[in-house]
Amino acid sequence: MEDEVTLTIPMHHDMELEVTRIAASVAEAMRLDKDKIDEIKLALIEACLNAIEHSKSEEKKVHIKFKMIGDRLEIIIKDYGVGFDPSKIKEPKIEEKIKSPSKRGWGLKIMRSLMDSVVINSHKGGTKIVMTKRR
């Protein structure tokens, strides 16, 4: 059985929480355990926040698709913004951040650590992130 739920939200802060509710409810239907659901929620918050904060999308929307593929949940987060080059993003180190004036830059690391896989596809027309988590 393959099932899809899609969701489009305006780019406002705290809209990322709406997305986590749908995520939780899809993941519960797939019988993922509580901790995995929490991990998905946090990874998804980060992906949405990045679209909201960095994409400069003119339509000001984030598009999210949840695909239930057997025991695997695939989540696609898309914006039609300016894009970025993930290979240029430096891995954050706490030893440096604690002394640096900018403490930010953890979103991608959190996503990658909490999900089973994260694939980023970004170019001038926008950014697409595909994240997966198995039951």
Added chain:
Amino acid sequence: MEDEVTLTIPMHHDMELEVTRIAASVAEAMRLDKDKIDEIKLALIEACLNAIEHSKSEEKKVHIKFKMIGDRLEIIIKDYGVGFDPSKIKEPKIEEKIKSPSKRGWGLKIMRSLMDSVVINSHKGGTKIVMTKRR
């Protein structure tokens, strides 16, 4: 401020509950009170169930849009199914239903009673229902 959240769900029973979660969270953000949120949820369940049960849509999807327009929440439920003629639907009466073999036929009445307004637009290409509720 006008804000939109859109959601597409596969036509499965119980998917209507996913929709009510997003509805609740949008309505909470708009500070509608608990009873109004419950009323919206039930009306929305009925609209989604109708699309799932009656539309015979080939794409097997229900499209829902939440529009937050000031203190008014507008919800649009759309399917690309066979459509129906709302003027041909008889108002259900409990006195008749209690003796009749078919007890069904309450969905539209419930929607109309619980929401501030319900507009049905249906033709051979599908059905679009616009429901509103004010804070």
Added chain:
Amino acid sequence: MLEQELTLSARKEDKYSVITTEGYINNPGGEKIALACYQLMDQGCKHFILNFSQSKVINSIGISILIEIIEKVLELKGSLCFCGLTNTIAKTFRIMGLTQYTQIFSTEEEAIKALS
């Protein structure tokens, strides 16, 4: 959602039975309630209290099954009442006219008192 699947417990007293549900009163949920009622009717029960305090969500398919149960109860010259309804479910039952045939009480205690 799986977590919402209806479960119920039935308690048969001398004069009445109480059915307490938890979860979504949809098609399968309604069928479970009907089955429980019909089994109690077979055991001679005529008066039913449906306690929905743990069922916050219902749909019109579930309600139409409740109407079926009401029909059967009326045939037996019994009675059926509800308690623990959310405001919205109570309002919906009133709009539909279910209150012509059934009573709505706030609590199970009040329902029992009315039946005793």
Added chain:
Amino acid sequence: MLEQELTLSARKEDKYSVITTEGYINNPGGEKIALACYQLMDQGCKHFILNFSQSKVINSIGISILIEIIEKVLELKGSLCFCGLTNTIAKTFRIMGLTQYTQIFSTEEEAIKALS
């Protein structure tokens, strides 16, 4: 969501202060925590227990404000520890390396015991 907006309460003891939050630790949530900590620092407090048992959701912006607080606490040669974290928040703090500078306790009691 409005209902998620962070609220907090602070309790100053002789040796340490406890800040208990409720709600989303996002940008404004993190700023509220920082403000509370800095006010306590002005009153001479150096040791902080952040009780997040009522905060189930966090984001990386909120966490980066926590790192700011940790930096200030280290400058004061004080300490900061967390308690009541969800498994996922604890895991995230570990992944980020926050545990090099702070300790994580299950409960507030354990945190207090470790500070006394």
